Amino acid sequence: MKTVIKTTDLSKVYTETAVPVHALKNVNIEFKEGEFTAIVGPSGSGKTTFLNVIGGLDKPTGGHVVIDGVDIATMKESKLFDFRMRHIGFVFQAYNLIPVLTAIENVSFIMLLQNRPKAEMENRAKEMLEQVGLSDKLDVRPSKLSGGQQQRVAVARALASKPDFVLADEPTANLDTESAFNLLDIMAKLNKEENITLIFSTHDHRVIERARRVITLVDGAVASDEHFERAER
Amino acid sequence: MKTLIKISWRNIWRNRSRTIVIITAIILGLMGGIFSAAMRLAMEQQQFEDTIDNQVSHIQIHHPEFIANPEAQYRIPGGNEIAKELKEREDITVASPRMVTDGMISSANMNSGVRIKGVDPVIESKTTGLDQLIVDGEYFTAEGRIPSILIGRALANDLNAGVGSRLVLTFQDIEGEMISSSFRVEGLYKITARRFEERTVFVKSSVINELIGEENAVTEIAIFLEEPDNYRSISRDISEIYPETKVRHWADLEPSLYYSLEVLNESLIWILIIIIMAVSFGLLNTILMSILERVRELGVLLAIGMKRARVFSMIVIETTIISIIGGATGLVLSWIMINILGNTGVNIPGGEGLEEFGYASVLYPRIETSFYFEIAVVIVIFAILASIYPAWKAIRLQPAEAVRQE
Ligand SMILES: Nc1ncnc2c1ncn2[C@@H]1O[C@H](COP(=O)(O)OP(=O)(O)OP(=O)(O)O)[C@@H](O)[C@H]1O
Ligand SMILES: [Mg+2]
Numbered sequence: 173m174k175t176v177i178k179t180t181d182l183s184k185v186y187t188e189t190a191v192p193v194h195a196l197k198n199v200n201i202e203f204k205e206g207e208f209t210a211i212v213g214p215s216g217s218g219k220t221t222f223l224n225v226i227g228g229l230d231k232p233t234g235g236h237v238v239i240d241g242v243d244i245a246t247m248k249e250s251k252l253f254d255f256r257m258r259h260i261g262f263v264f265q266a267y268n269l270i271p272v273l274t275a276i277e278n279v280s281f282i283m284l285l286q287n288r289p290k291a292e293m294e295n296r297a298k299e300m301l302e303q304v305g306l307s308d309k310l311d312v313r314p315s316k317l318s319g320g321q322q323q324r325v326a327v328a329r330a331l332a333s334k335p336d337f338v339l340a341d342e343p344t345a346n347l348d349t350e351s352a353f354n355l356l357d358i359m360a361k362l363n364k365e366e367n368i369t370l371i372f373s374t375h376d377h378r379v380i381e382r383a384r385r386v387i388t389l390v391d392g393a394v395a396s397d398e399h400f401e402r403a404e405r
Numbered sequence: 406m407k408t409l410i411k412i413s414w415r416n417i418w419r420n421r422s423r424t425i426v427i428i429t430a431i432i433l434g435l436m437g438g439i440f441s442a443a444m445r446l447a448m449e450q451q452q453f454e455d456t457i458d459n460q461v462s463h464i465q466i467h468h469p470e471f472i473a474n475p476e477a478q479y480r481i482p483g484g485n486e487i488a489k490e491l492k493e494r495e496d497i498t499v500a501s502p503r504m505v506t507d508g509m510i511s512s513a514n515m516n517s518g519v520r521i522k523g524v525d526p527v528i529e530s531k532t533t534g535l536d537q538l539i540v541d542g543e544y545f546t547a548e549g550r551i552p553s554i555l556i557g558r559a560l561a562n563d564l565n566a567g568v569g570s571r572l573v574l575t576f577q578d579i580e581g582e583m584i585s586s587s588f589r590v591e592g593l594y595k596i597t598a599r600r601f602e603e604r605t606v607f608v609k610s611s612v613i614n615e616l617i618g619e620e621n622a623v624t625e626i627a628i629f630l631e632e633p634d635n636y637r638s639i640s641r642d643i644s645e646i647y648p649e650t651k652v653r654h655w656a657d658l659e660p661s662l663y664y665s666l667e668v669l670n671e672s673l674i675w676i677l678i679i680i681i682m683a684v685s686f687g688l689l690n691t692i693l694m695s696i697l698e699r700v701r702e703l704g705v706l707l708a709i710g711m712k713r714a715r716v717f718s719m720i721v722i723e724t725t726i727i728s729i730i731g732g733a734t735g736l737v738l739s740w741i742m743i744n745i746l747g748n749t750g751v752n753i754p755g756g757e758g759l760e761e762f763g764y765a766s767v768l769y770p771r772i773e774t775s776f777y778f779e780i781a782v783v784i785v786i787f788a789i790l791a792s793i794y795p796a797w798k799a800i801r802l803q804p805a806e807a808v809r810q811e
């Protein structure tokens with residue numbers, strides 16, 4: 173299967189602090205197309221740092237991140253904006269959505285930045301909102317949606333532009349159990365149906381079991397990397 | 406671009422009350438600034454018109470010696486003929502010959518130096534509208550044995566005189582001999598310049614000519630122009646035609662008036678610029694606050710691939726929209742205000758005090774339309790300047806940092 177992301181000797185040291193923090197230490201990981209991976213580990217183990225670095229939001233201090241044959245670790249910042257927009261989908265812990273745009277406008281937003289034709293954009297946005305079970309909330313603004321619904325819109329937005337992969341940093345952290353399971357189920361379903369590579373971080377044991385690959389980070393290094401066969405739900 | 410404007414527009418109204426406050430500040434700032442500019446302009450305009458119409462006219466012609474010694478000895482040779490010739494010119498509406506001399510006016514127990522203007526009552530009422538200025542008594546209608554004199558209200562006060570009082574004028578005849586003669590106050594006039602009121606008296610030219618001993622004596626020709634703006638070229642022209650005379654225009658005669666008008670025209674826009682600058686700092690603060698409240702959101706926008714240039718434009722557009730709403734409303738309201746006040750006039754509280762300095766107590770503010778457009782341009786420029794710092798702040802956010810922020 174095709175490799176989507178490959179990191180070699182990836183490291184990140186934060187030096188702005190009094191004592192330098194080694195947030196990532198020589199991380200070598202490969203992500204294949206269509207994988208559904210959970211990054212787990214205790215607080216401060218480097219999950220967010222890892223996702224930021226492979227998502228091009230932050231520069232590593234050493235090593236390489238090769239996506240689609242390109243090393244983004246050395247990419248110019250102006251090029252990175254475009255690269256992120258075309259290749260990577262993001263879901264953050266909270267406040268993902270543009271508050272002044274409706275659900276469908278939020279989902280269309282990246283496609284809009286990509287100058288996609290209007291009709292295609294609308295159809296795709298509707299389709300995605302339907303996939304996440306929000307076809308009745310198209311014209312609703314985020315403030316009128318529950319936390320779980322907002323995260324589902326964010327997932328729909330991240331996937332709508334068909335990126336190479338989607339990074340989700342603790343997408344369920346602010347959700348109750350039911351919403352968290354619901355969101356993960358939707359992500360699992362989309363991962364399968366759209367064949368989009370999904371990587372999410374969590375320290376929520378309830379949702380880890382939904383992933384087919386679980387990478388455990390401890391102190392910025394990979395402690396374990398397990399693959400599971402999951403029964404279809 | 407359309408989406409950017411849509412988002413900017415909606416962003417503006419997220420904190421409705423804050424936006425309304427800053428828009429109101431822009432509106433009030435503009436109305437206040439334009440009002441004060443229009444009032445200053447009206448004041449100067451009023452003073453200009455009063456000074457020209459009642460006092461100096463556009464151009465004056467004298468004997469060169471008369472400037473230093475305003476006496477009957479220094480008459481304009483052939484003054485009446487010159488006045489007639491000038492009146493024939495297309496560009497001159499009025500050329501009024503006068504017999505003017507300095508002299509002394511005395512009441513029973515007081516006297517005062519004055520300029521005596523011997524005028525033709527008919528010409529003077531048609532030109533300077535002297536008859537319109539009479540506030541007490543009559544304008545050269547009495548046919549009594551004692552000739553009439555019109556004096557300023559202020560002078561009447563100083564001399565303790567009134568309509569019907571007898572006053573004595575002392576001045577030189579054409580030979581330089583002192584002569585005195587009695588006059589009866591027939592009317593009191595009032596103009597906005599107190600100094601002029603105290604220093605100038607009017608008598609019939611026929612009367613004073615008889616006293617000084619020459620029938621057609623003319624020491625001054627006052628000229629009004631069809632096109633007042635051409636005063637410089639026309640006065641040059643006249644002085645070339647009559648080289649033996651001294652020709653002076655109003656800017657020579659009243660240099661302080663001339664310079665204050667010049668300075669005013671320059672300074673009005675600066676008053677507005679300073680006000681707009683002050684308001685722009687408020688605008689800058691408002692936008693900056695809105696940026697600080699949106700750090701996470703802006704971080705997400707940058708993270709998902711919205712280019713810094715677009716985020717920058719978004720902030721500039723937000724600021725510009727606010728300034729356009731405030732600016733347009735402020736300008737329209739100002740325009741309405743100035744139009745209403747320009748018709749009804751504005752009473753200056755304590756205006757009587759101002760009159761001493763030559764200002765009227767009721768002003769009619771007026772502003773040229775082009776001024777509003779100049780202000781509009783200034784507003785947009787300053788709004789864009791005010792948005793640069795917040796927008797720069799916004800694009801300096803590091804997406805990774807911004808989205809981490811709790
Ligand atoms: N901007 C920064 N400056 C300095 N140190 C940082 C910065 N960001 C993160 N760190 C440090 O790097 C280490 C890894 O942090 P990171 O946020 O990646 O961990 P995490 O696994 O996501 O933790 P959590 O589960 O709490 O979200 C921590 O020790 C953290 O304090
Ligand atoms: Mg984290």
